[in-house]
Amino acid sequence: MDIHQLRRFATALLTFLALFSSLPAAAGQWTFDLYANIWGAREYQTWVPTGYRAGTALPMVLVLHGCLSEPNSMALVSRFNELADRENFIVVYPRQNVTANPSRCWNFMLPINQGRDIGEPSLLAGIVNRVKSRYSVDAARVYVTGISAGGAMTSTMAACYSDVFAAAAVHSGGMFKAGVGLVTAAQTLLLGSPYDPDVRGREAWQCAGSARRLMPMLVFHGTSDIVVNPVNGDQTVQQFVQTNDLGDDALDNDSARYLASSISRHTTPVPGGKSYTVATFRNAAGVVVAQKYTVEGMNHAWSGGPPLLPFSDEWGPDATGISWAFFSNYRR
Numbered sequence: 001m002d003i004h005q006l007r008r009f010a011t012a013l014l015t016f017l018a019l020f021s022s023l024p025a026a027a028g029q030w031t032f033d034l035y036a037n038i039w040g041a042r043e044y045q046t047w048v049p050t051g052y053r054a055g056t057a058l059p060m061v062l063v064l065h066g067c068l069s070e071p072n073s074m075a076l077v078s079r080f081n082e083l084a085d086r087e088n089f090i091v092v093y094p095r096q097n098v099t100a101n102p103s104r105c106w107n108f109m110l111p112i113n114q115g116r117d118i119g120e121p122s123l124l125a126g127i128v129n130r131v132k133s134r135y136s137v138d139a140a141r142v143y144v145t146g147i148s149a150g151g152a153m154t155s156t157m158a159a160c161y162s163d164v165f166a167a168a169a170v171h172s173g174g175m176f177k178a179g180v181g182l183v184t185a186a187q188t189l190l191l192g193s194p195y196d197p198d199v200r201g202r203e204a205w206q207c208a209g210s211a212r213r214l215m216p217m218l219v220f221h222g223t224s225d226i227v228v229n230p231v232n233g234d235q236t237v238q239q240f241v242q243t244n245d246l247g248d249d250a251l252d253n254d255s256a257r258y259l260a261s262s263i264s265r266h267t268t269p270v271p272g273g274k275s276y277t278v279a280t281f282r283n284a285a286g287v288v289v290a291q292k293y294t295v296e297g298m299n300h301a302w303s304g305g306p307p308l309l310p311f312s313d314e315w316g317p318d319a320t321g322i323s324w325a326f327f328s329n330y331r332r
Contacts, residue, residue, distance in 0.1 A: 064146030201242025222298025
């Protein structure tokens with residue numbers, strides 16, 4: 001091969017490598033992995049969107065399934081993967097072990113899982129860090145959401161890891177430490193938490209330690225939820241308003257108050273769509289620190305999910321799209 005041929009070959013090789021490096025890695029596909037630490041091990045699935053390019057940092061959403069569920073069914077009912085392909089963000093779905101809970105519920109009610117760097121929260125935070133190390137993730141745009149037991153665990157992650165998550169959304173779940181043990185957890189499901197949301201709000205702020213920041217919270221709850229009493233949605237909002245009262249200036253001075261700055265009423269724009277109310281809570285600086293969607297007549301289900309699926313209500317507002325729009329307003 002003479003020098004001219006060698007140059008042409010080198011040019012072609014470099015062109016091929018440049019094209020290859022620009023292709024999406026595992027684009028629009030699942031990847032499967034396992035994370036373990038001293039507290040145990042959990043499988044998780046990551047949806048890498050069609051537009052992913054190594055070196056271009058994307059937002060990430062951690063999605064926590066409810067009881068009797070797992071990553072695939074959670075992805076199906078929420079349709080986060082389809083939205084991720086359109087909006088270009090990474091979605092991560094941890095899987096609860098049947099050995100940890102026979103119904104695959106996240107054990108939000110156990111004290112070992114209600115703090116930072118212990119129990120299941122440490123596993124979930126470790127999964128987030130593992131995904132960050134393997135993909136190009138914008139650390140300022142990492143969010144967490146979940147439904148039911150996953151919603152209650154979302155409250156714990158939002159409370160104790162405000163240095164990791166920029167915003168959160170709790171769907172048909174409960175506030176931080178709503179139940180402590182099986183008895184108060186059962187009481188919470190039936191009647192609402194027996195604990196004061198303002199006290200829990202202060203404890204949530206303390207759980208983050210030195211990383212005390214605002215934690216904007218979006219809450220979805222149906223008025224006909226027979227699994228998790230709807231009062232839990234109100235308690236979750238009140239708790240995070242209190243947390244954000246401390247989070248904006250480290251003072252418990254009512255800079256954020258449990259008093260809606262606006263309330264609006266809407267009807268879901270689909271045939272037979274449910275009506276819903278949106279209550280917005282701002283701090284003294286005008287920042288939205290919490291927002292609550294109350295869906296009339298909705299049972300224990302993901303609002304706006306596909307028809308004919310368990311825990312899905314096709315006639316409610318699109319919780320997935322609304323959650324992403326809410327998240328997109330915040331950076332850590």
